[in-house]
Amino acid sequence: MKLYDAIKSRKEKISVIGLGYVGMPLAVAFAKVADVVGFDISIEKIKKYRDGIDVTNEVGNEIIKQSTALFTWDEKQIRDCKFHVVAVPTPINQDKTPDLSPVLGASRTVGRNLVKGSIVVYESTVYPGVTEEVCIPILEEESGLKCGVDFKVGYSPERINPGDKIHRLENIIKIVSGIDAEALEDIARVYEMIIEAGVHRAESIKVAEAAKVIENSQRDINIAFMNELSIVFNKMGIDTKAVLEAAGTKWNFLNFTPGLVGGHCIGVDPYYFIYRAEELGYHSQIILSGRKINDDMGKYVAENIIKNMIKADKQIKGSKVGIFGIAFKENCPDVRNTKVTDIIDELNDYGVDVMVIDPLVDQEEVFNEYGIKLHNVEELKDLDAVVFAVPHDCFREMTLEDIRKFYKDVDSSFNYINSEVAATLEEPKSMKLSIEKPVLTDLKGMFDRKRAEELGYLYWRL
Template sequence: MNLYEKIINKKEKIAVIGLGYVGLPLAVSFAKVTDVIGFDISKDKVKNYLNGIDVTKEVGNEALKETTALFTSNEEDLRKAKFHIVAVPTPINKDKTPNLNPVIGASKTLGKNLAKGSIVVYESTVYPGVTEEVCVPILERESGLKCGLDFKVGYSPERINPGDKVHRLENIVKVVSGMDEESLDIIAKVYELVVQAGVHRAESIKVAEAAKVIENSQRDINIAFMNELSIIFNKLGIDTKSVLKAAGTKWNFLNFTPGLVGGHCIGVDPYYLTYKAEEIGYHSQIILAGRKINDNMGKYVAENTVKLMIKANKQIKGAKVAVLGLTFKENCPDVRNTKVIDIINELKEYGINTLVHDPQADKNEVFDVYGIDIKEAEDIKDVDAVILAVPHEEYKELTLEDISSLYNNNYAHINGNKDIDDKKVFIDVKGIFNRNKAEKMGYLYWRL
């Protein structure tokens, strides 16, 4: 009886290390068919899960209350499992180089508690070679076991899309890989227990690692192209959204739109690939160019906000600007690597005060990470400009009349030009409102 057969017969357990946006859905899904241990170093996170509180909003509170998964922050519980899935974040450092500390730390913890006959599968996004060249030596050193003889490894890149209720773990094809045919077969069959869309067996671990980083790099480059078009069309006085709508009538036009590109994947993964490329002597041309454009979009939005405020005769220093939305994407509480913070920081350079609101973000987390006090909806008032940065569903329910009520209507008319002074500066980053209607209502309206 191999490890897969023992798992389905509940004679061996699956352990998921890292219970964030990727690990939690994995643990809950696997727990429906087998015995699962969910491990995270955060005692607060584990406590929330044990109390049925889903801080990620990925599986829901009811699913947590009903799951049979054992959530724990006691690393010794990992010794009860033989199939381990590592799903910890892999961020970047301030200098844009890969920060492998989370995956290294998880490997050390797992290594101390690794049993002979185990299989370890990494899901964290890494550059090609990390699993075998970085993680395996740590596992061997900490466990005293030999990879290939006492335990085996594989890699299966996560494809979770936070906040997406359509593309879920179960219906996204899973890429799997193993160090040999035996481990590949077991890993594939284990994932097939929960992934209804099936699996793709990659030729090697490095192929699977590379596939992950190029998925998001490709998307990053396409969005960078849209952002560059937006900059060009803005200078030409052409509405980018209207251009894309017209171009999109062609059957093979790719449906990408300009926007802020942050988060734990698209805004990070390209740097993992370019870092490895630099190591082998190749300097990226296209990938880094796209990253440069996308990394500067927050500043670009802030600059255009200030330009419109000047046009509306607003006093810049000391002005109040409402920023609606802080998370890295809509309908998701994840604030990791959000580019909205770039807008806020750039406005501060001009002496502008920001009032930040977000119905999805965790207030305590935002304050701990960014030092920003998330305001209640009723506290957003008497502002000089509004930036709708993240199109949460809650904001899509607002009307232009609702937005209008947020402004300071006690304008000091400069040069007696009431027509200009009464204009309300509205930055609709993703363009969810009707431009023509906004302008007819007297808004100074701008969007990417």
């Protein structure tokens, strides 16, 4: 009996190793059509899943509660499984080199519990060659089994976009690959059980590995181009968003916008490709240049915040700046490799007191990872500048009139007007009139620029 047939008839089980933003949706989806064991080394995370709490916010609490998947931190539970999916993160080190420790650790865990007739599929992003040259030897060493004889291996890159409620696991075409034709067919058919959009059978594991890293490298380069345009247009006094709206009327113009590039994929994957290329003697030019531009954007944004505060005659040292959002992208609780921290660090170097709010993220995680204490929106008062770094939907509900209450020495009942006009008016006795422009940084252009300027804001965006 083929492994696929045994899984479909529930005679064999699937294990998912790593229950984060990739692994959890996989485990839940597979559990609808097969018996599934979801494994993670984080006891705290497993306890929350067992209590029906979705820490990733990818599938929702109710679906977690209803899932038949067995969530466990006991690796012995995966010994009963024959189809293993490794979905652990693959971050980078401080020197931008690949940190393969999570995938190596997961390989050892699977290897210790591997039985004959099994298939191990890696979803973690790696550079071409890791699955066959690094992971297979570990599986063989830990299990005492021989790949290609006693067990098979494949690679199927994850394509989940955290926080995206439209492009979901089920409706994104899945790339699959295998160590041989038999493994490829079994892997493809298992994934076809849950992937409505279908699968693409790559001709080799290395092709599938390469496809993943270039997908995100391509996006990284395109965003870097937009960021570079933003820097130049800023010097020209031209609004980048207006330029992109005009250029976007052409049918084949690519819809990318400037912004901070963080997270566990786009801000990381290019370094895996660059690392492997340099191992082979090729020094990346385009990809590395794009990475440098995007890595420097946090500092660039902070410098412009400071410049506008100086224009508004603000005392920089000891000033207070409120930052809305610290997740790496909108409507997502993921703070891994967020570039908002680059803005915060740079402002701190200027002696600025930074207060951050983000209702979507885990406050304890942010403090443990970055040493940043998050605040409640009620605590934001007497600010010298406001920065909307991440355009969460909950922030989009605010109006420009709502924001004025956060600033220092501003009566919240007063509508800002242009300071030149205000200087000619007699101040009403019933309210305090401030002609000092409040500094507003709106990175992704949530608010209408003209309206903001009409209301007296010193407004800036990428």
